[in-house]
Amino acid sequence: MRRSERIALISNTLSRNPNKIISLNHFSQWLGAAKSSISEDIDIIKKAYKNSGQGDIATIPGAAGGVRYRAKRSLDDINAFLHDLSEVLRDQKRIIPGGYLYMTDIMFSPEYSSTIGEIFAQIFIDKGPSHVLTVETKGIPIALMTARALNVPMVVARRDSRVTEGPSVGISYVSGSGQKIHNMSLAKRALPENSRVLIIDDFMKGGGTAQGMTELVGEFKAQVVGVAMVIATAVPKEKLVSDFTTLLVLEGIDAQKGEINISINEQLM
Amino acid sequence: MRRSERIALISNTLSRNPNKIISLNHFSQWLGAAKSSISEDIDIIKKAYKNSGQGDIATIPGAAGGVRYRAKRSLDDINAFLHDLSEVLRDQKRIIPGGYLYMTDIMFSPEYSSTIGEIFAQIFIDKGPSHVLTVETKGIPIALMTARALNVPMVVARRDSRVTEGPSVGISYVSGSGQKIHNMSLAKRALPENSRVLIIDDFMKGGGTAQGMTELVGEFKAQVVGVAMVIATAVPKEKLVSDFTTLLVLEGIDAQKGEINISINEQLM
16 A cells, blocks of 8 residues: 555545544554554654644654644634624624524534634643533533533433432522523533543523533532633623633624624634 | 645545535635646546445436536445444443443444445435434434435424423323333424424334334425434334334343343344
């Protein structure tokens, strides 16, 4: 097999398995080439990805070592993506009676959710998350894509406990906005003690749901290493969760004028 | 830029954008190479992927043409994957009081769900699905990964209608097993008329939920082009939905003996 063919196959494998360490031996045996040749192939891929901003290839030494791919975007690229996303969300057809913003198609889109997941992974990877947590339903695709980019499991808190998931831990929490009491629960076996949990959700207003998830993580003797949203409202300024990252800020919706005021979170840039 | 570097970048881009047609012009401008050179690069990638069973590269002619990647597995590879998956599911620690099988970790795993999504996409791509539909909650990751592999939107029916999604169409249905009445609804704007819908869910017993989704699709004047499950129970043999594809068959669970009888759907092979 020629070098260019090996490079095509190694590049495909790494791209489809983000943040997974794959041994040089694996490639060597699969592609019938010496480890030194595979090593040279990987150097070429690494350089090409780096120069074009496609991502980061790292070589991890040691017995459990190998090579690992992470998508990586420049701040300019993230900014351009968020600019486009806010343009899409500003469409006045998205205003729902009651002054809500229709975002389900975006949150459920494989393309948007995978890009957002890669961006969240890039922001939080240095915190060493071992699990991504969300609560059903709309945050699931983004949480899944974040978990995929980090190569860690996703766990999903349920609004009610399910017989098919066995014993669970449940909490009650007050939503920051509606002053209503909600429940969420998580199967006991879903989250080991001492897990390092990245909390992901689509939307934050008062922060009650995120606070509920934080409390739930505490019940599992695990630790929250980050809280991230796609969109948070500008009001109320004080959320129930003090430390969180949002990509976009929803300043307000004027249903009469058909105006949606949404901006990129400046602190991100 | 050398050919091998271009191949690394083209391979990365195609692998990260399954079933999306990307024009040769895009690669030509991005990589600063003549279209004829890009065309030769793609031929090398195509041949390497084909010979190694990594997937299928197609060149689509015409103004809207370009090049497109689809993951593609041999029947042997699918069989091996399903063999491993059923081994994992046979672990007696998965038996939940009440005789249920704990599968949430599998259904929510980025790695399992993306492989299963690619397999579903491979099975149904020739039916030309324009949308993937599931109902919350456990089917969402697999539906999303199927939608990603097909490069189409995912839509999710809700158990109750949401004010934040605007006007919706709702139906009531009787679960095939429990004889209980359930509701599901879908935002009117989520699914255009004449859509070609692939229905995906994690688990089927009586088929009531799948029948409910089929009915919901009808309410949108859209068409069901396939129904697929990860696991279906062997009993009852007659489901409310006659035509469906399942990867695995759950023959039964003996909680006392700690035995989970699960097999690969033979008709698939």
